[in-house]
Amino acid sequence: MSSLDEFARSKLTALEAQHLKRTLQETVREDGLWVVRDGRRMLSFSCNDYLNLTHHPAVKRAAAEAAETWGAGAGASRLVTGNHPLLEELERRLATLKGTEACCVFGSGYLANAGIIPVIVGEGDLLLVDELCHACLWAGSQLSRARIQVFRHNDVGHAEEILGRHRAGRRHALIVTDGVFSMDGDLAPLKELAALARRHDAWLMSDDAHGLGVLGGGRGSAAALAAPVDLQMGTLSKAVGSYGGYVCASQPVVDLLKTRARTLIYSTGLPPASVAAALAALDIIETDRELTARPLAKAQAFTRACNLPLAASPIVPVVLGEPLAALEASALLECEGFLVTPIRPPTVPEGTARLRLAFTAGHPDGEVARLASIVRERILEQ
Ligand SMILES: *Cc1c(COP(=O)(O)O)cnc(C)c1O
Numbered sequence: 171m172s173s174l175d176e177f178a179r180s181k182l183t184a185l186e187a188q189h190l191k192r193t194l195q196e197t198v199r200e201d202g203l204w205v206v207r208d209g210r211r212m213l214s215f216s217c218n219d220y221l222n223l224t225h226h227p228a229v230k231r232a233a234a235e236a237a238e239t240w241g242a243g244a245g246a247s248r249l250v251t252g253n254h255p256l257l258e259e260l261e262r263r264l265a266t267l268k269g270t271e272a273c274c275v276f277g278s279g280y281l282a283n284a285g286i287i288p289v290i291v292g293e294g295d296l297l298l299v300d301e302l303c304h305a306c307l308w309a310g311s312q313l314s315r316a317r318i319q320v321f322r323h324n325d326v327g328h329a330e331e332i333l334g335r336h337r338a339g340r341r342h343a344l345i346v347t348d349g350v351f352s353m354d355g356d357l358a359p360l361k362e363l364a365a366l367a368r369r370h371d372a373w374l375m376s377d378d379a380h381g382l383g384v385l386g387g388g389r390g391s392a393a394a395l396a397a398p399v400d401l402q403m404g405t406l407s408k409a410v411g412s413y414g415g416y417v418c419a420s421q422p423v424v425d426l427l428k429t430r431a432r433t434l435i436y437s438t439g440l441p442p443a444s445v446a447a448a449l450a451a452l453d454i455i456e457t458d459r460e461l462t463a464r465p466l467a468k469a470q471a472f473t474r475a476c477n478l479p480l481a482a483s484p485i486v487p488v489v490l491g492e493p494l495a496a497l498e499a500s501a502l503l504e505c506e507g508f509l510v511t512p513i514r515p516p517t518v519p520e521g522t523a524r525l526r527l528a529f530t531a532g533h534p535d536g537e538v539a540r541l542a543s544i545v546r547e548r549i550l551e552q
Pocket residue numbers: 278279280281304306348352377379380405406407414415
C-alpha cells in the first residue's frame with residue numbers, strides 16, 4: 171500500500187471508531203418532498219427546498235427553455251464571456267427584493283463567501299465571526315488574512331467587548347454572522363449588531379442562505395428584523411430552488427466585488443438554466459405571500475407539538491448529544507418513512523449531535539403531526 175493510501179485508511183478508521191465517518195448515499199428526489207433511497211420512499215425533512223420550487227412546473231420550464239435556447243453552460247467567467255443578460259436581470263431583481271442598490275451573483279453561496287470577505291477586509295483588519303457561522307464564512311475569513319476574533323453565539327455584548335479591545339488599532343472591521351443559523355434555526359440579532367457596528371465604525375455582513383424566500387415576507391432575515399445590513403449574502407440553492415450565490419449591497423461595494431472577488435473572476439459563470447430557474451422562482455416568491463409563510467408555520471406547529479422552543483425559522487434542531495444517538499434516531503425515523511439526516515461534529519459542536527429538521531411549504535399537516543408524536547414519544551422521552 172502506498173503511504174498516501176495508508177494515510178487515508180488510518181484517518182478513515184479513526185473517524186469510523188468515533189461514528190464520524192460520512193458517506194454519500196444515492197438519493198433520488200421525486201419532487202420537492204419525497205425521496206427514494208435504497209428502494210425506500212420517504213418524506214424528506216432534510217432538503218432545503220423550503221418552497222418545493224426545485225420541481226415547480228414554471229421553474230423547471232424556465233430552466234429547460236433557457237438550456238434549449240442558450241446552451242448547457244456559460245462558457246467562461248462572467249468577466250470574459252459568461253455574463254449572460256439574464257444574470258443582469260437576476261441581479262436587478264434580487265437588489266429590488268432586498269431593497270439595496272445593487273447585487274452580484276456568484277457561482278454558489280460557498281463561492282460568494284469565499285470571495286467577498288477577502289475583498290472587504292485584509293491583513294491588519296479586524297474580523298468578528300459568530301462561533302456558529304457556516305463553514306464557508308470561515309473559509310472566506312481565513313482567506314482574508316484579517317485578524318479573526320470569535321464572539322460567542324449571538325452575544326452582542328461579547329462582540330462589543332472585542333471591538334472595544336481591538337478596534338482602535340485596526341484600519342477596518344467587519345462583523346460576520348449567519349442571518350438564520352443553518353444548524354440551529356435561530357436568527358442573529360441583526361438590528362443590535364448593526365447598531366454595534368455603527369458605534370464602532372465597523373461593517374456588517376449576514377449570510378441569509380436560510381432566510382430568503384421564507385422570512386420577512388420572502389425578503390429574508392434582515393427584512394424580518396428591519397435591520398440595516400451592509401452586505402446581505404445568500405444562496406439561490408435553497409428556497410429559490412436553483413443554484414448560485416449572491417450578495418446585495420450598495421453600488422460601490424458591488425462594483426468593487428465585481429472587479430476584485432477572485433471566486434467571481436476565476437470561476438465560470440452560472441449556466442443560463444440556473445439563472446432562468448432562479449428568475450422564475452423569484453416571480454413566485456415575490457407574489458405568493460401565503461406560500462412563503464408556510465414553512466415557518468409548519469415548523470412552529472411541530473415545535474408546539476413537541477414542547478420545543480417555538481421555531482424562529484423553518485429549521486428545527488433536536489439536539490441529542492452523542493453522534494450514535496443521532497444516528498439511531500435517524501434510523502428509527504427512516505423506518506417510519508421520514509428522512510431526517512443526523513448532523514454530527516464537526517458540522518456542529520462536540521456533544522451536540524442532532525437531528526436537523528427542515529420544514530417546507532408542502533409537508534402535509536398530518537405527517538408533521540405524526541413525525542412530532544414519534545419524536546416526542548420515542549426520541550425525546552427516552
Ligand atoms: C448552504 C449554505 C451556504 C452555501 O450555499 P451554496 O449555494 O449551497 O454553496 C452558505 N451559507 C449557509 C448558511 C448555508 O446554509
